[in-house]
Amino acid sequence: MKIISILLIFIGLLTVQIPASAQVKVGAESTEEYFPLLKGKRIGVFSNQTGIVNGVHTVDLLKMAGFDITIIFSPEHGFRGEADAGELVGDEIDARAKIPVFSLYKAKGGEPDSATLAKIDVLVIDIQDVGLRFYTYYISMFKLMNVCAAADIPVVLLDRPNPNGFYVDGPILDMKYKSGVGYLPIPAVHGMTLGELALMINGERWLPRKRVCKLTVIKCKNYTHSAFYDLPVPPSPNLPNMKSVYLYPSTCLFEGTVVSLGRGTDAPFQVYGHPKMSDCNFSFIPRSLPGAKNPPLLNQRCYGVDLREVANEKIRRDGLNLEYLIDAYRRLKMGDKFFTPFFEKLIGVDYVRKMIEEDRSAAEIRAMWKDDVAKFKSQRKPYLLYED
Numbered sequence: 001m002k003i004i005s006i007l008l009i010f011i012g013l014l015t016v017q018i019p020a021s022a023q024v025k026v027g028a029e030s031t032e033e034y035f036p037l038l039k040g041k042r043i044g045v046f047s048n049q050t051g052i053v054n055g056v057h058t059v060d061l062l063k064m065a066g067f068d069i070t071i072i073f074s075p076e077h078g079f080r081g082e083a084d085a086g087e088l089v090g091d092e093i094d095a096r097a098k099i100p101v102f103s104l105y106k107a108k109g110g111e112p113d114s115a116t117l118a119k120i121d122v123l124v125i126d127i128q129d130v131g132l133r134f135y136t137y138y139i140s141m142f143k144l145m146n147v148c149a150a151a152d153i154p155v156v157l158l159d160r161p162n163p164n165g166f167y168v169d170g171p172i173l174d175m176k177y178k179s180g181v182g183y184l185p186i187p188a189v190h191g192m193t194l195g196e197l198a199l200m201i202n203g204e205r206w207l208p209r210k211r212v213c214k215l216t217v218i219k220c221k222n223y224t225h226s227a228f229y230d231l232p233v234p235p236s237p238n239l240p241n242m243k244s245v246y247l248y249p250s251t252c253l254f255e256g257t258v259v260s261l262g263r264g265t266d267a268p269f270q271v272y273g274h275p276k277m278s279d280c281n282f283s284f285i286p287r288s289l290p291g292a293k294n295p296p297l298l299n300q301r302c303y304g305v306d307l308r309e310v311a312n313e314k315i316r317r318d319g320l321n322l323e324y325l326i327d328a329y330r331r332l333k334m335g336d337k338f339f340t341p342f343f344e345k346l347i348g349v350d351y352v353r354k355m356i357e358e359d360r361s362a363a364e365i366r367a368m369w370k371d372d373v374a375k376f377k378s379q380r381k382p383y384l385l386y387e388d
Helices: 002-017 031-038 058-064 137-151 194-203 242-256 312-318 323-332 342-347 351-357 362-368 370-383
Strands: 042-047 068-074 100-103 122-126 155-158 169-172 187-189 215-218 271-274 282-284 302-306
Touching (some): 031 155, 031 215, 058 122, 122 137, 137 194, 155 194, 242 323, 271 282, 302 323, 323 351
Parallel strands (some): 042 068, 042 122, 068 100, 122 155, 155 215
Antiparallel strands (some): 169 187, 271 302, 282 302
């Protein structure tokens, strides 16, 4: 009996230590729900390296089940997730899958034409997003939903958790700043899965001409918005770990400034600095690396701040934290030259730059978008698939 008791205690400890991620079942795992929808049809798949089900890519899973995949659609960074941020990627035949890949991130023809769409009867979407307005995968999804709606092609979206799905933060995009890094009137951190966002796109009639896409969302199991979901695969080359994913809403704003956010180092989005921030003890040098071939301030020693020691719990609690941005602005004493025109496209409104230049605090600026957050939470409520 004593041995049995010890074993039961040990099993109990193992159960407690299983991470929340291990208990979540992504949409792609529920094959019994979506395989019947694909039977006998020519399939297009929108995915990248994150479309993994128990170590097997969704494309391979479908092929092994005998389905006919005629084309793959790839987002920013390419189907295998190896291209730089913003790097144009051409069409290709994927060497491993032996299937044509249509790039949604190329110089011309970034949206599939009627000849391309004529090759498919249904589109399957399986891609890992990180829940930010300036993370481009949802924009590619939006464009595919639009062309599929116009061509009367149904879409089956295999949902995945949002690793930043536990909060909503930041201003709603002023649509005069609509761009390739901000496409919809949503906050910087929208807190939704792609499945929920796709339902909202339909429900709010955001597609051109108020089109509605024939959409089926295969939900995740055992997921709630309050869960902290660890990504099994890096979603893009410069988000290598969960700390970078949690810091990304805040440090990505440095893309619209003269400051390096660590692209070209082993800690992208986890450090920030500039050659003239010489009062800082920490330093790094951006180098040309895979996924960051020509990073800002290449080969220049940047002095700044290392955020890798900040606890993930604090980062999550702080949300979209403007203190890093304000710190760098005050150290550099460059005035408006600190910012580039890209800044407004990222933050989505014009008042944040102005308030930083007026020496306003992070708390004062955050108060400006409080109503935006409340408005959006109410607006998105009908489309939520998971408990908040």
